[in-house]
Amino acid sequence: MDLALRVVETLKSFRETRLSGLRPPSEFFDYHRISRPADVNTATSRISYNTRYFSGNYGLIVASLAVYAVLTNYLLLIAMAFLVGGFALINKFAPDATQFGEHTVTQKHLYTGLFVIGIPLLWLASPIGTIFWIIGASAVLILGHASLIEPGVESDYAAIDGETV
Template identity: 55%
Template sequence: MEQLMKVGDFVRGFREQRLSTLKSPMDFFDHRQVSRPKDLTEATSRITHNTRYFSGNYLLIIALLAIYAMLTNPLLLISLGFLAGGFAAINRFASEPIQIGSMVITQKSLYITLFVIGLPLLYLGSPVSTFFWLVGSSAILILGHACLMEPGLESEYGNVETV
């Protein structure tokens, strides 16, 4: 129960910090600010500014791509669910050794069985290729958007102090 409260606090803090920086879709998809950078220096400065300015939107893109990757790879979803559910079930219901007839089943033997079944299943779900697909597609989308979007007026006046 205490762990669930920690997870709830983490989610609440994440929502307050990161998702509060979400920009409106009108600002994020403003086609009037799209232009090709003149050189590498301008592209780098645009990427630097836009990754800070649209950080909440970019995190949302990564989350949506991760959900898409999990939904389109059902074996990976099943294997992760099997492993997570197995860990939860073993921790909750089998904290003490169980005796069935003359055989004693310990928590250690349950974990070994879970790994013997779960790890080959996870390997078949190809988590490494899914991870690299997520990294590559996120990088292309985010860097492409950040490079093509001209910084708005707020970037030019960001260093000006108000009196």
């Protein structure tokens, strides 16, 4: 019961802190504000403003790409499930040493076996390539969107408020 309460509280906290920064889709996908930047300075200022303004939406994009990458890389999904599931099962069902004939099997032996099988399996799944794919795809999408969307009128007022404070 206590775990369920903590999960609910964590989700509420996440919603209040992270998801409150999400901009509505009508604003995020406003095709009327799309234009090619005149020069590199304009693109840089747009990227600077839009990455702060749409940070919640961009975080959602990165999370979606990460979920997509893991779900489409079956070997990575199997390796992660094997390692996490094995770790949980060893903690739950084998906290004490078990005697098999003359051999005593401890948690250390089970963890060693788990990692001897799991780490090469994880290596074959190429998690580093997946991480770089997520970084590259996120960078292209976020920097492309941020440089093409013109900041709204509120960006001018944000600059004025920043100077008066």
